Amino acid sequence: NAGVTQTPKFQVLKTGQSMTLQCAQDMNHEYMSWYRQDPGMGLRLIHYSVGAGITDQGEVPNGYNVSRSTTEDFPLRLLSAAPSQTSVYFCASSSFGGSGEQYFGPGTRLTVT
């Protein structure tokens, strides 16, 4: 099992550009989520999904869109990048009926200039 994979590993965008961060998991987990991590802070939840076709907002959803067409994939879209979105983005998955343990991808380091 590859676990949770994320692409790209690094990305530099100019203000106003759009892009999609890819996330895939091969553990057949029902739940998937996106977090951002800024220096000196823990992880903050952007969006999450409890299954294909179902998504909801987390703590910091503005400027981001998600969709979940399959169990395996959960892409995160930046609609119009802003310098405040410079951060490291982590995708995670977890299973229904567990105690909340999450499995994380390696992250995407995004810089918006």
Added chain:
Amino acid sequence: TQLLEQSPQFLSIQEGENLTVYCNSSSVFSSLQWYRQEPGEGPVLLVTVVTGGEVKKLKRLTFQFGDARKDSSLHITAAQPGDTGLYLCAETGETNAGKSTFGDGTTLTVKP
């Protein structure tokens, strides 16, 4: 949203020393996870505690869950440079739904 407070924020010690880091909340945890994150990588789950008063051991790491389920601690015995990293606690809530609330973490540096 539950607020998790971790302390200390930074800790720098010599190899062989013992240490304890803490995670506290004003609300009751349904379950609590501890993760370790190394630079440039995603967090990796260390343990989940669920029952008040629970103690779990993972080699040199000992995790305790408070009796009232409002606090937890991580104790490392004879720290090694490989223990260096960011230690995060997280709480998922009774509804689970794959979303966790994280503390800001404790950054541990173990010097050889």
